Amino acid sequence: MKTNKDNKVLIIIPTYNENDNIEKIISIIRGLRTKVEKSIEVLIIDDSSPDGTASTVKNLQSMESTNDKILHLIVRDGKQGLATAYCKGFKWAIKNEYDYIIQMDADLSHDPNDIIRFLDKISKYDLIVGSRYKTGVNVVNWPLRRLFLSYFANVYARIFTGMKIKDLTSGFKCIKIEALKNININNIKSEGYSFQIEINFLFYNKGYNIYEMPIIFHDRTVGQSKMSKKIILEAIFRVPIFRIKKIFNIK
Numbered sequence: 001m002k003t004n005k006d007n008k009v010l011i012i013i014p015t016y017n018e019n020d021n022i023e024k025i026i027s028i029i030r031g032l033r034t035k036v037e038k039s040i041e042v043l044i045i046d047d048s049s050p051d052g053t054a055s056t057v058k059n060l061q062s063m064e065s066t067n068d069k070i071l072h073l074i075v076r077d078g079k080q081g082l083a084t085a086y087c088k089g090f091k092w093a094i095k096n097e098y099d100y101i102i103q104m105d106a107d108l109s110h111d112p113n114d115i116i117r118f119l120d121k122i123s124k125y126d127l128i129v130g131s132r133y134k135t136g137v138n139v140v141n142w143p144l145r146r147l148f149l150s151y152f153a154n155v156y157a158r159i160f161t162g163m164k165i166k167d168l169t170s171g172f173k174c175i176k177i178e179a180l181k182n183i184n185i186n187n188i189k190s191e192g193y194s195f196q197i198e199i200n201f202l203f204y205n206k207g208y209n210i211y212e213m214p215i216i217f218h219d220r221t222v223g224q225s226k227m228s229k230k231i232i233l234e235a236i237f238r239v240p241i242f243r244i245k246k247i248f249n250i251k
Contacts, residue, residue, distance in 0.1 A: 008099050012086060018049065018053050020051075024108065029112050044073045081191050081192075101173075103175070121174075126203060128174040129212050134214045150169060157239050
């Protein structure tokens with residue numbers, strides 16, 4: 001039987017042009033390893049960033065000691081998107097026998113220190129969602145238009161899916177691998193907002209135990225947002241499909 005110290009945690013961070021942020025976030029995560037009993041490692045999935053993100057990660061890997069290698073890197077050809085990056089990371093984590101996954105952004109909008117809070121609770125749950133809206137609106141430095149878009153996208157998603165989660169579009173999650181193994185990752189077709197909603201919906205449909213943990217979201221201070229009209233429109237049209245599939249039991 002595994003103890004906490006035997007549990008392996010993989011933090012999956014997709015990147016595209018995050019060279020200004022990647023070294024800092026990895027450094028912070030390294031510092032957290034002394035504060036938790038579980039073994040923490042990091043997987044960067046980079047879509048051939050032209051700004052040299054992958055090169056920076058490779059340089060950091062070269063500086064790791066032989067007995068303390070925690071940083072992994074997958075470089076993909078071209079910009080393939082967030083959802084496929086996470087799905088690749090999920091499969092990699094399952095293959096390499098990790099116990100928990102944390103998915104998070106590279107731009108420090110997700111506070112790495114919240115990883116400790118995730119890991120303190122995950123033994124009791126199958127999925128923990130880092131929520132910007134559970135206790136009000138906990139978003140810092142977002143333009144009002146972006147905030148309205150995000151908030152009402154979540155209202156829209158709750159209406160169609162029937163889920164009670166306040167922040168269905170959150171990209172900051174902790175996932176138990178044993179539960180993830182029972183989700184058909186190959187059937188996930190969404191991107192962006194709708195990908196985050198779909199993951200929640202798949203766990204919800206399986207009857208898994210989901211917890212919504214309040215976080216404070218800070219808008220990126222370096223680099224450019226990846227939000228686009230395509231991502232927004234996809235969420236609008238795909239969310240009702242999730243509900244239809246559940247009603248008619250479509251796989």
